[in-house]
Amino acid sequence: MAAHCAQPRIYVALDSARQARIEALLDQLDPSLCGIKIGKEAFTSLGPMAVDMARQRGFPVFLDLKFHDIPNTVHQACRAAADLGVSLVNVHASGGRRMLAAAREAIAPGSEAPGLIAVTVLTSMEDADLAEVGVTDGAARQVARLAGLVAGEGLDGVVCSPREAAEMRHVFPGEEGVIVTPGVRPAGSAPDDQRRVLTPAAAIQVGASSLVIGRPITAAPSPGEALREIVATL
Ligand code: C5P
Secondary structure (H helix, E strand, O other): OOOOOOOOOEEEEOOOOOHHHHHHHHHHOOOOOOEEEEEHHHHHHHOHHHHHHHHHOOOOEEEEEEEOOOHHHHHHHHHHHHHOOOOEEEEEHHHOHHHHHHHHHHOOOOOOOOEEEEEOOOOOOOHHHHHHOOOOOHHHHHHHHHHHHHHHOOOOEEEOOHHHHHHHHHHOOOOOOEEEEOOEOOOOOOOOOOOOOEOHHHHHHOOOOEEEEOHHHHOOOOHHHHHHHHHHHO
């Protein structure tokens, strides 16, 4: 039995709280070429309607709400997310083993089930930031430690930077492993506020299974054309 439903190669991050903006972008993208990442911005403003707008047009949806709470609450939140019909759900690995187990129990593996992945260490956190919250042996060690916990509880994979993708591939091997990387930029495009970017093809080559791409598509003069150009490089 497959551990989760099929994942698109690209999730486009809409990163807007405005319904009209989201609908305009959805209407320019081809659901056979990508899924849509709905994050805290859109979900806080528009609620499940944001998910429905994408699903009604045929897009798989990555609901990027990074749940982090007591096990019972995360269990119910994961169940509610799965009931929305999304394809990918995430939680914070630092919620601990029992919280991860509760998430896995809420979203039992299966070919119809959404993928269930975890964030290890936010890439905005550097070693000094981690030390301030009591993690004194650095981001790399913490990523490895948390990824082990995530795999141990049977989750499907992680969200990570392309820099970590190769290492994460060893923890979540094969076609079942879901390694989702933001921080990708087509050759020659603006890095915006991203650092240490890889091209989409390079990110896949080092182990990513799905890419999260925002502004190179959403801020392009023709988002549909920008998406097609990226897909052609893969
Ligand atoms: O516009 P851009 O391609 O940079 O958008 C990337 C998306 O991935 C945004 O939704 C951003 O919040 C998300 N993200 C990221 N880096 C991380 C985690 C998430 O860029 N480490």
